[in-house]
Amino acid sequence: MGSKWETLVADKRKRQTDSIPKEWLISLPSEDCLDVTNVPNECGILTAKELEITELDDVDALLLNLASGKWSSVEVTTAYCKRAFIAQQLTNCLTEIFVERALKRAKELDEHLRKIGKVAGPLHGLPVSLKDQIQVKGLEATLGYASWVGKYSDRDAVIVQILLEAGAVPFVKTNVPQTMIWAETNNLLFGRTVNPHNRKLTAGGSSGGEGALLAMKGSPLGVGTDVGGSVRIPAGFVGIYSLRPSYNRVPYAGAVTTTTEGEESNPTVLGPMSRSLSGIKAFMKVVTAAKPWDRDPLAIKKEWDSDAYALADHGGEGGKNLVFAVMWDNGQIVPHPPVRRALEETKAALIAAGHKVIDWAPFPYERLGKNLERIWLAAGTKFIHDIVAESGEPILPTMGLNPLANGGREFQEGISAYELRQLHQEKQALKEAHLVHWQETAQLTGTGRAVDAIICPMAPGAAPLHGTNDEAYKSFYTSVLSCLNYVAAVFPVTTVDPKLDVRNAPHQFYNKKDQAMFQAYDPEIFKGAPIALQLVGRTLEEEAVIAMTEVVDKALKEYKESKSKL
Incomplete structure (x- = not known):
């Protein structure tokens, strides 16, 4: 008989496997099949109509079909459940699977539409997936810890309450890394999630x-x-859209965490992920309309701002004559060739669309990034070790908070309140300096205002090989924006092309991390992997960032279409 944690893992995995209808199991492709994104179209599990439903990326169009009755909620929910289970078999992406509950709700929504003649809410019938730490009443929220198997949530997180009231259909929860703060998804309970591309x-x-x-x-x-x-x-890394909102713009109450529990100077935020920007916008409109500040004491009282979405503070006119600043690198790690090409293509597309693009001047981002890391770990990691001690499970060596990992760095002990206060003072000074830095761009834009947004890398390169993703966070392309509390949207631009993205000659390296990142690039390894960028706005500019990302996304699509005709 195995140890306690192994017994818990075996029980949880069996229950998860048993929750997938046997008729929805597929013949798995060989391990040599690396890109599995087309398997759902070829495996024979989905009907032609189910493929039509799930291939529709535009959330607005999907909601319209649901509201009009063209597609029932049961049809849409069934299609997405089937496709999600196919995805699970190929990428190991799910944790909680509750298809019976989802289909019951879908039937109730269809009956509501039939009887009342109108939708139950703005997300009527829309299947929504949830990261594992978002609590759903009656389900487990294990966060990948064997120790938390069998601990069932006694309430819905506030965000789940809002989604249900808006007519959405939660149907699955998704995998996370052990210890949470890590740029890979792997744990001993569910295993590793892989990139479908x-x-x-x-x-x-x-x-x-x-x-x-x-x-x-x-x-x-x-x-x-x-x-x-x-x-x-x-x-x-997978080529979709997402939004990192400002602190507390989206209610976090009822979501479980471990690593940043009680951390208020850089709190975790909830953010939408979607295959379309319409999905990002629909989510933010629903959440802000629900007055989350009446349910979460930390939620900011700020409804959806239509003037901000119309870019009233950015010249108005719905996004004409904007000025963007491109951050070619952050002074710490020079991006790989495909990321540089994505930046160049985005700049060319924006200029072709009539916008102005300037270069973003250097700033000491390393200080911001290291400040954030030290605040994260200010309390030490004893609480994580206490969790795993309940079941005896080990901490994976590739997880960043393992005191035995990463060259023996010891994070077990925290720092004093006085030292934490000093970090907060440093952070405030850096934020003030960055605001001055941004404001000074008004001298270069020609509009009388500072740059409207920054375009920068999301990471130095494409998704790396398993077990090597230390640099995604440590590159400071995403974490410093959290430290500044800036709103940031991610949008896909291109994929790695070995013919276009040949390896450069060595440059003058900023540091050893920069050198290591340069040496890690092999265009054949990353062939076909998605490349995305970030669009960055200021604090509480969610509406403007969504609108400006729509401008950039449209400009890129038009630019690519025009090039394809040449």
């Missing part, structure tokens, strides 16, 4: 299960969490 590559973390599921088109809209890049990194 190349199963040798990571799907990112900590919302990696969401990313993989959405990339497989197993969900139209997902909810993840982000403290240093956890919705942005997976979204970028």
